[in-house]
């Protein structure tokens with residue numbers, strides 16, 4: 001019988017152990033943890049807990065190591081050690097793949113072993129399988145989606161309950177949708193790591209997540225979401241990678257206004273979604289939970305069963321993680337922009353702002369200064385503008401030219417119209 005070891009018995013590890021022991025024809029031989037004496041309610045007694053990775057790596061009976069420890073240090077040592085020892089690897093660790101993926105895939109290729117990582121990206125949607133298997137013969141032109149459940153939950157609460165950013169984040173943390181330290185999620189880094197992995201599979205080239213320009217949601221206010229709604233849009237943290245006419249890849253992560261009728265606008269709360277556009281299939285939409293022990297365990301189990309039943313994917317020399325880097329395009333196509341500036345409430349301000357737009361070569365389409373209490377004096381008030389289509393560089397120029405010392409940074413968001 002196929003024999004596995006599971007490294008990690010935390011949120012995901014515990015759910016997987018229960019699934020493995022429930023019914024499938026898999027033998028669980030050892031569970032690697034930091035503290036073998038820790039009480040683990042909900043897990044059966046009699047499991048063989050070990051704390052030394054060598055106990056797993058040197059055991060010839062163990063065919064597959066399932067890495068569920070998290071991080072990129074000890075997890076890399078274990079994962080690379082397992083592959084070097086000729087074992088298959090299954091992991092839910094997106095950071096490990098984003099940081100050390102090429103090294104692990106090279107080892108797997110040399111040893112003729114498989115790496116299952118369906119659970120590492122959008123665990124509740126089978127997007128890795130779809131890209132690696134169903135779409136392998138099709139030419140993908142673009143992928144775009146909502147890849148981070150934490151930010152989607154925060155933006156949903158800001159839009160629907162009129163909460164400010166801090167209150168929506170606090171609610172997400174209370175309900176377990178945000179980590180105590182949410183920096184990776186709210187800054188767009190988590191979505192960029194996921195986009196890098198998905199784009200590599202979609203476009204058959206290595207995509208370095210650090211090269212993806214990523215903007216977070218920290219500067220957004222409830223006013224932005226209210227205003228977007230009045231204009232017929234929702235604000236979403238959109239991750240997008242698309243080929244230009246020259247076959248170069250443009251990738252970005254950042255908040256964007258998308259029309260309410262767009263399929264991604266209906267993705268609420270902690271849900272994730274991915275749209276794939278390809279020549280043969282046309283447009284496909286995947287939607288599901290981005291994380292959580294149950295969907296993650298189900299994805300892991302499918303990978304384990306595939307390997308156990310000889311349907312795993314031995315890593316070949318042509319694996320996208322081992323390919324050359326995708327050539328970078330010139331930036332996303334020109335699009336309309338939404339801007340919110342904080343300006344002093346006094347005569348002449350509008351003319352000065354209009355001058356900055358002219359300098360940046362961007363044409364204003366609409367201007368709105370919502371009425372605020374008071375008026376006059378040194379108080380900063382919001383000024384909301386939309387533009388006609390502007391190139392990516394023009395948007396960057398605007399961000400720079402409109403920034404004023406001592407004032408909040410201007411919020412500049414693309415408006416996605418298709």
Ligand SMILES: NC(=O)c1ccc[n+]([C@@H]2O[C@H](COP(=O)([O-])OP(=O)(O)OC[C@H]3O[C@@H](n4cnc5c(N)ncnc54)[C@H](OP(=O)(O)O)[C@@H]3O)[C@@H](O)[C@H]2O)c1
Pocket residue numbers: 007008009010011012013032033034035036038051067068069070071074092093094119120123290291292293296
């Ligand atoms: N939580 C989710 O919904 C979710 C969804 C998709 C993917 N993931 C990914 O799945 C992985 C695990 O997440 P989790 O939420 O289950 O984490 P977790 O609850 O913190 O559990 C981590 C487990 O790994 C063990 N561990 C950590 N470092 C170790 C080391 N150096 N040596 C031995 N054991 C070690 C811990 O042992 P002790 O119990 O002894 O401390 C613990 O059992 C992460 O990569 C995460 O990104 C999580």
